[in-house]
Amino acid sequence: MRHTARDLLAAISAAAALAIATPALAQSYPDRPVKLIMPFGAGSASDSIARIVADGLGPRLGQRIIVENRPGAGGNTGTAAAAKAAPDGYTLVFAAPGPFVINRTLGGLPYDPEKDFEPISLVAKLVNVLVVNPSKIPVKTVPEFIAYVRSKPGQISYSSVGLGSSQHLAAAYFDIVAGTQMQHVPYPSGSQLAIDLVSGEVPVSFQLIPNVSSQLAAGQVRALAVTTKTRSKALPDVPTMAEQGVADYESYAWFGIAAPAGTPQAVIDRLNREIVATVADPAVQKRLIEIGVEPDSSTPAQFKAFIAAESVKWADIIAKAGIKLN
Template identity: 40%
Template sequence: MISRLTFLRRQLPALCAGLALALGAATAHAQDAASFPNKPLRLVVPFAAGGGIDLLARITALKMGEILGQTVVVDNQGGGGGVVASRAVARAPADGYTLVFHSVSSAVVNAQVYSNLGYDPVAGFAPVSLVAQFPLVMIVNPAVPARDMKEFIGLLKAHPGKFSYGSSGVGSGIHLAGELFRTLAGVDIQHIPYKGTSAALTDLLGGRIEMLIDGVPPQVGNIAQGRVRPLAVTTRTRSAVLPNVPTMAEAGVPGYDIPFWVAIYAPAGTPRPVVEKLSAAVSKAVKDPATLARFKEAGTEGIGSTPEQLDAFWKEQLATYGKIARQANIKLDSQ
């Protein structure tokens, strides 16, 4: 039988070699972080140029670039509800030079409703920083005979299946937001999917559907002009740009809390020092007074967070949307 001392002597060279490799890797990562970035970065946006998410990404990228001393190029890769861009970033080199500007839809909803994505929507990414968030708002056509949420819920219960709400597509974040309302309010309202919220809004204004949940920023003008009637915002607190619109809980739907948010992620395996450097830059960029002012103009609250804070928030959101998807039996093949 080999004594413990003999065994340790035989294993010592291997242990030393392993320790040397680990120290070497740690040193290399530290050196990478010290020199990072030494070339332009690419911020992939999973949606087309010109939309609200794209605007937030460009505001953030511009200030990030100033802080990091390198250009941050915004690369719009729309398609598949965010799947195309997410797949590309998950497969990119884990060096910090390719990032994704995830929204709640691409970071959370897709993970819960799609199968066969071609990448792991959770393990494939390293959280960097929460950038911003804003409430959604439930709006109805002004012709709907309901002045507030209580009356609207009463109307739906009195006429089950008669009224409908639109979304940006089956399995979208707006669809799940509508399903959460249907479940918590205990109403029977029909879901009508569209190819984007613009088409749904057109039918809402035309009276072909009665209800829509959409972001506060794009609906502020319609609300001010009386083209739609707001019933509630979807977050725990009221919107600064719609202070007179109650929250869902205040309006009579307790337990409803669905913010829209955007955050930056890197591919999984990106060295921790690089992730921390990126996170610090994002937080500093988002909290800059000029950035906060531009976000506020867009009806958005700038946040900024550590990777750990984003990771904890992300897991909460995954649990929330996972429960909604299961209750509504929403499961789709990837696009």
Template identity: 40%
Template sequence: MDRRNFLQATTLAALAQAAGMARAQNDWPQKPLRLVVPFTPGGGTDATSRLIAERLTVLERWTVVIDNKPGAAGNIGLDAVAKAAPDGYTIGMGQTSNLTINPWLYPKMPFDALKDFTPIAEVAAQPVVLAVRADSPLRTLTDFVKAAKARPGQFSIAQAGSGTVGHLAGEMLARRAGLQVLQVPYKGAGPAMTDLLGGQIGLYFGSSVSVMPQLSGGKARALAVTSAQRLPALPDVPTVAEQGFPDFEATTWVGLVGPAGLPADVVARLNAAVVKVVARKEVQDKLALEGSVPVTGTPQQFDAYIRAEHAKWGALIRDAGIKLD
């Protein structure tokens, strides 16, 4: 084969390969998707992930398989996503803790939260609720701040564990209000709520999911929510920001991420599908039942939000000297 024919053959082969790759991407997905959930079955992140997976299966006719990989506050599951092939067939449900808090608490992380993932779409956010027993004399956040300032060090706030958003929300409030309070970490939301209702502790900063049943049952009362706006499920409960602390916001959020280098067209298709799912009334109704607020946007907006949250929590953790027990 002379040089001219060789170049023509090489060019044709390259064009055929490019066309084949484009066709393969346009036909994506051609096999089931694996959605890694970095927490155990039955929790809030797992429930939201299964809701999204089920609706993607119905609306897009994709097969989405849930793969629970708990451990190390979500680090193990997200590490599996970071190390997966960037072909769109392995995605993960990222969260506040594993993407923006853990990097500042763990001396050694298995991944770089800002470099090893492709943000796809935020899904939902859950504010933290400051709750007391129904018979508590504290009826507003202002009541608590005044009482805590009058009796420094005599108030304790339960939270579901060191490094949780509830823990950090309590630290943020204490610093903003100039309070001396004792943070009491529990091994989960259940024990914390049990001690609140039993009178062993006076206040609990917990996720809306863990607090809603007791609020609905009249056993607990909410003093404030930590979202930027009031929670639709608790319209009569003012935000922390409304009660004298402008711009105060602390939420647990979840959103889909993939490995770094995910093809842009795959990211766009996943984002569009998730936005469509979250916009469905039945999905929003289910999220509202657990105190979650649906959140959607572009991959670029989600990326910017992750980076902002990473910086915010990092500054608080450094300034407060927070360490894992």
């Protein structure tokens, strides 16, 4: 096909306009409130994290960040809605392991987590802690726990808030690494789970720290180890799995912010700068640590690579553990 001088001139003009518009867009964005879709219910740990970050991010952007809860299907409903939103930086999504990593392995998704989103930055990690009912599980260390569970194969049960949840996968992964065999008891909500954990009905859980902080403070459950490579700021006296001889094991929930694919790079860059600054703010960090959360941030490229690595890691663990939806 032959290109005329007029075609060439039009192409050059369009490229020049884009080059001029990109910096202008970065300077003017945002000129109205930004919506952050939260794919889980109000009052959840992830919801609390999102609202703390939104409170800190809004003033930096000069606009309100409106957190909109759209729960359902393990986070898939809200995440799917975000995937279809206009890629203009005014609709973002709070990214989490379920809808971005785990659910793609457990079943089909109405979106592609890696193709339909532009990762912007991590914001936090939420540590799992191995807790036991001390009257039912008479151990104080992880080696003692492993020996105890191995002596009762298939007889010790652990709780979670559902199939494929952070708690479920942390325990299933532990079974693989430690050579133990525990029984999974999923709960529809955390309230009954906590009651049964304290009563000893289901005496073990790989819980997220905020979910058991009050029970730990009251001495109703005992923390044996956190599941990250370093100790948690929220539970500094609780050792890691690695410190107690369980190598090559790490499990935690993570959260970040992403935008629909096609969002202008200038907008992504602006959001990344402000999110990183927000997470580094001492006041924001204090609020996150108080609820048992580890502040974290990244570049867009680092977050994208992290999601890809997490997808490979958990697909392998889910396959080895034989976890299926039905």
